Amino acid sequence: MEAATIGLDISKHVFHIHAVDGQGQVAGRQRLRRGEIVSFFSSLAPCLVGIEACATAHHWAREIRQFGHDVRLIPPAYVKPYLRRGAKNDAADAAAICEAVSRPNMRFVPIKSAENQGFLMLHRASGLLVRQRTMTACAIRAHFAEFGIIVGQGRQRVDGLVDLLDDEELTLPAHARIALAVLVSQLKELDRQVEAIERELAEIQRVKSAGRALAESKPAASAGLDQSLRYEPRSWSADVVCLNRLWCSCAGWMKLVE
Numbered sequence: 519m520e521a522a523t524i525g526l527d528i529s530k531h532v533f534h535i536h537a538v539d540g541q542g543q544v545a546g547r548q549r550l551r552r553g554e555i556v557s558f559f560s561s562l563a564p565c566l567v568g569i570e571a572c573a574t575a576h577h578w579a580r581e582i583r584q585f586g587h588d589v590r591l592i593p594p595a596y597v598k599p600y601l602r603r604g605a606k607n608d609a610a611d612a613a614a615i616c617e618a619v620s621r622p623n624m625r626f627v628p629i630k631s632a633e634n635q636g637f638l639m640l641h642r643a644s645g646l647l648v649r650q651r652t653m654t655a656c657a658i659r660a661h662f663a664e665f666g667i668i669v670g671q672g673r674q675r676v677d678g679l680v681d682l683l684d685d686e687e688l689t690l691p692a693h694a695r696i697a698l699a700v701l702v703s704q705l706k707e708l709d710r711q712v713e714a715i716e717r718e719l720a721e722i723q724r725v726k727s728a729g730r731a732l733a734e735s736k737p738a739a740s741a742g743l744d745q746s747l748r749y750e751p752r753s754w755s756a757d758v759v760c761l762n763r764l765w766c767s768c769a770g771w772m773k774l775v776e
Contacts, residue, residue, distance in 0.1 A: 521545045523566045525616025527608045528578055536612035538620075547609060560585050568619025570594050570611070571627040579629045590619050591627040637722065644715045651708040658701050665690060680705070 521537035522545075531552050537545040550558055555578070559567070564586035569575050571591040579589040592615060600614040618624055630638075655676040659669060662679050669675040680702050682688060683695070690698075 519546045519562065521562065521565050523568070523616055523620050524562075525568050525612045525614070525619060526578070526582075527612040527615060528569060528572070528574060529608065532608070534608040534612040536609070536616045538616060547612075549609075556581060559587060562587070564588070566590065566619060568592055568615045570597055570615055576630045576635060580632070583629070589629065590624075591629060592618050592624065593627060596625060640715055640719055640722075644712060644719070647708055647712045647715070651705065651712060654701055654705045654708060658698060658705065661694070661698055661701070665694065676705075 519537055520539055522540040523538050525536040527534040527536075533550045533552065533555055535546070535548045535550060535558070537547070539545045548558075559582045562585070565588070567582055567587045567589045569579055569589065569591055571593050575591055579591055583589045597611070597614050597618045600617040602610055602613070655673060658679055659671075659676055662669070662682075667679070667682070669679060683690075683698055683702060
């Protein structure tokens with residue numbers, strides 16, 4: 519297949535490809551299984567490949583880019599205007615992606631490295647665990663309220679209810695104690711997991727800050743910067759010439775005003 523531009527519609531198992539040549543004519547349409555993607559692009563000459571920026575897009579962009587292809591990720595909202603009206607299927611999506619990626623003013627999404635995706639995953643996992651912890655704490659407070667034990671909002675008040683569960687004199691049904699014990703155990707486990715992720719994020723931030731400070735402390739040459747960006751003070755004679763030119767310009771302007 520002689521293709522200059524390819525639109526790739528990705529999914530979990532079945533992928534669709536729409537290819538055009540240098541003149542914009544359709545060079546081929548193909549339906550591939552997941553395991554055939556790498557071998558397909560490894561056999562092609564380097565070309566422009568467009569992928570909609572959705573789930574697993576960054577992974578496939580990294581995989582395809584290693585064969586020399588110019589891979590671009592497009593926001594889904596920018597692909598939709600190129601979709602043919604009344605044709606909403608995977609093959610039509612691939613054709614729309616192929617058309618959108620060739621537009622000169624199209625905006626693209628930067629391809630994330632595996633390390634950056636792993637770092638962002640820590641943030642997403644932390645957010646998910648915090649939401650689950652909030653739901654569990656609210657459930658504990660609501661279950662206690664069913665037996666007339668009311669506390670205000672706030673995590674510290676829920677911790678008081680957790681301590682109250684160990685009180686043998688508290689009149690709670692046996693089944694209610696079992697349910698609350700399970701929720702309390704889950705709440706403590708969520709606390710442990712959130713703290714572990716927060717420690718890892720703090721360590722990453724500390725290492726990055728140390729590396730940034732070290733890079734800023736090095737001279738421009740050792741940091742690999744362009745030597746033309748370094749400040750080189752001018753000679754004294756050059757400064758005098760500039761001052762004389764400035765004085766002459768001001769004098770001429772004053773004479774013109776008079």
